[in-house]
Amino acid sequence: TSNKTGNHFYKWEVEYMYWSPDGIENVVMGINGQFPGPTIRARAGDIVHVQLTNKLQTEGVVIHWHGIRQKGTPWADGTASISQCVINPGEIFDYRFTVDRAGTYFYHGHYGMQRSAGLYGAMIVDVAEGEKEPFHYDGEFDLLLSDWWHQSVHLQEVGLSSRPMRWINEPQALLINGRGQYGCSLAAHYGNSSFSQCNITGHEQWAPYILHVDPNRTYRIRIASTTALASLNLAIGNHKMVVVEADGNYLQPFETNDLDIYSGESYSVLLKTSQDSSQNYWISFGVRGREPQTPQALTILNYKTNSASKLPLSPPPVTPRWDDYAHSKAFSNKIKALDHKSIPKPSPTYHRRIVLLNTQNKMNGYTKWSINNVSLSLPATPYLGSIRFGLRDAFDQTKPPEDFPEHYDVMKPPVNHNTTTGNGVYMLGYYSTVDVILQNANALKENVSEIHPWHLHGHDFWVLGYGEGKFTRSDEKKFNLKDPPYRNTAVIFPYGWTALRFVADNPGVWAFHCHIEPHLHMGMGVVFAEGVQHVAKIPKEALSCGLTGKKFMTGSHLG
Numbered sequence: 188t189s190n191k192t193g194n195h196f197y198k199w200e201v202e203y204m205y206w207s208p209d210g211i212e213n214v215v216m217g218i219n220g221q222f223p224g225p226t227i228r229a230r231a232g233d234i235v236h237v238q239l240t241n242k243l244q245t246e247g248v249v250i251h252w253h254g255i256r257q258k259g260t261p262w263a264d265g266t267a268s269i270s271q272c273v274i275n276p277g278e279i280f281d282y283r284f285t286v287d288r289a290g291t292y293f294y295h296g297h298y299g300m301q302r303s304a305g306l307y308g309a310m311i312v313d314v315a316e317g318e319k320e321p322f323h324y325d326g327e328f329d330l331l332l333s334d335w336w337h338q339s340v341h342l343q344e345v346g347l348s349s350r351p352m353r354w355i356n357e358p359q360a361l362l363i364n365g366r367g368q369y370g371c372s373l374a375a376h377y378g379n380s381s382f383s384q385c386n387i388t389g390h391e392q393w394a395p396y397i398l399h400v401d402p403n404r405t406y407r408i409r410i411a412s413t414t415a416l417a418s419l420n421l422a423i424g425n426h427k428m429v430v431v432e433a434d435g436n437y438l439q440p441f442e443t444n445d446l447d448i449y450s451g452e453s454y455s456v457l458l459k460t461s462q463d464s465s466q467n468y469w470i471s472f473g474v475r476g477r478e479p480q481t482p483q484a485l486t487i488l489n490y491k492t493n494s495a496s497k498l499p500l501s502p503p504p505v506t507p508r509w510d511d512y513a514h515s516k517a518f519s520n521k522i523k524a525l526d527h528k529s530i531p532k533p534s535p536t537y538h539r540r541i542v543l544l545n546t547q548n549k550m551n552g553y554t555k556w557s558i559n560n561v562s563l564s565l566p567a568t569p570y571l572g573s574i575r576f577g578l579r580d581a582f583d584q585t586k587p588p589e590d591f592p593e594h595y596d597v598m599k600p601p602v603n604h605n606t607t608t609g610n611g612v613y614m615l616g617y618y619s620t621v622d623v624i625l626q627n628a629n630a631l632k633e634n635v636s637e638i639h640p641w642h643l644h645g646h647d648f649w650v651l652g653y654g655e656g657k658f659t660r661s662d663e664k665k666f667n668l669k670d671p672p673y674r675n676t677a678v679i680f681p682y683g684w685t686a687l688r689f690v691a692d693n694p695g696v697w698a699f700h701c702h703i704e705p706h707l708h709m710g711m712g713v714v715f716a717e718g719v720q721h722v723a724k725i726p727k728e729a730l731s732c733g734l735t736g737k738k739f740m741t742g743s744h745l746g
């Protein structure tokens with residue numbers, strides 16, 4: 188419900204429920220009986236207030252508002268161990284925050300691997316009253332992408348933290364707005380599928396979400412990926428797309444036949460319905476960056492001049508080869524910020540450069556991901572409270588490393604694969620400009636280096652550039668300081684580096700991590716903090732656990 192003053196109040200209950208996301212009955216984490224959760228729709232400048240009740244029987248929960256910077260409300264970022272205490276079963280937490288900028292966003296669980304369990308939904312912010320988007324469209328669609336496993340998230344978590352590690356493997360299905368098809372295909376009748384044609388009436392929970400369009404119009408398709416693992420590529424049969432937005436920031440429009448989207452990213456594309464209106468067309472998403480074992484996600488672009496059940500003339504577009512990284516890099520390099528008042532120009536210099544080497548490691552037989560040889564293990568007391576109140580016992584007081592040994596060979600498996608774990612914090616100077624160089628490397632196995640999409644909470648960063656091999660000082664000359672995209676998620680390509688710059692202007696404690704859910708679970712993240720002394724009025728509910736919990740118990744009459 189909403190009113191004219193720009194306040195949106197939602198009462199949500201999170202609970203497990205039976206659902207068939209891909210035609211196979213399973214259990215998902217739903218909100219108010221829905222999967223995916225309800226879509227939030229607001230205008231830039233509005234206040235969103237979600238009163239969340241945890242109806243899970245035996246688990247805590249939190250929700251992260253992905254892409255919302257939480258200026259002045261760092262306790263509402265929804266990250267367990269970082270911004271708040273988890274909401275225990277039966278408890279209520281009020282997420283109240285301003286959505287300060289129009290764009291395509293989403294929300295998801297950020298405790299353990301609850302995002303993989305289906306705790307997610309879309310969040311759309313329209314321009315403020317009287318403002319205009321820098322492009323025109325007649326209608327819009329919103330596609331939230333995810334991947335789905337038949338194995339429960341509980342088993343996945345236990346497997347990942349066992350010795351030896353049991354990997355989750357590839358997903359059983361890709362979902363568009365929570366809908367996918369397992370064991371049958373919408374496109375089987377073209378003859379090149381090992382599945383039979385799906386028998387769907389349209390009322391099933393797993394029936395595809397069809398895009399019904401009028402001919403000769405322009406549609407905005409919003410696409411966000413909250414996959415646990417899969418990097419995806421979108422193509423629409425016979426149609427080109429014009430990419431205009433990424434992560435809530437406008438882009439210099441560019442035309443493309445297909446679009447790569449990594450977990451944690453969002454895009455808007457414009458689609459002109461200018462093709463033969465006596466036909467329908469495929470919309471397909473396929474896996475990139477890992478050898479696919481999951482069929483494409485499919486749905487239909489239905490020109491309303493036809494029945495929605497009329498199948499397209501030709502088979503779905505073929506996804507580029509999973510390891511065609513030249514294709515991915517060419518796409519990433521086309522993404523440039525629009526010259527627009529809503530997007531700040533990059534700072535020309537930096538105060539501090541932090542180089543983060545990403546490696547896969549071992550620790551006492553466990554498999555981990557580490558950053559400069561530290562695998563993140565989150566503390567029991569959330570940092571926001573422990574830093575604000577100076578509780579030094581709450582986490583590692585040693586500074587995490589700024590760089591990695593000079594002679595480390597990023598093209599080879601680690602010579603010494605042993606890692607350490609830790610939970611130290613990168614304390615950033617308030618209002619300082621920080622450069623982060625994300626350095627990829629070979630994993631434990633020879634000739635393997637994987638894609639990692641890194642997501643920063645509380646900020647957007649400028650993506651200054653991508654490069655091959657080990658970053659060197661002279662690579663700095665190649666930085667794009669003219670029109671770098673301003674985003675909250677950026678990918679590192681295998682054996683490559685990605686350079687980011689941001690201004691530490693948001694008082695709070697902010698996660699920066701690989702958005703691949705099992706990788707974060709295995710330690711692939713770091714924690715930044717800035718200006719925490721300026722944070723006022725942290726709600727008690729965010730502090731009522733661990734050492735901050737104890738601190739606030741003092742003076743009570745419990746003896």
Ligand SMILES: O=C1O[C@H]([C@@H](O)CO)C(O)=C1O
Nearest residue numbers: 354547630631637705706709
């Ligand atoms: O973290 C990972 O583990 C597996 C593999 O490296 C070991 O099974 C994989 O593909 C990952 O991304």
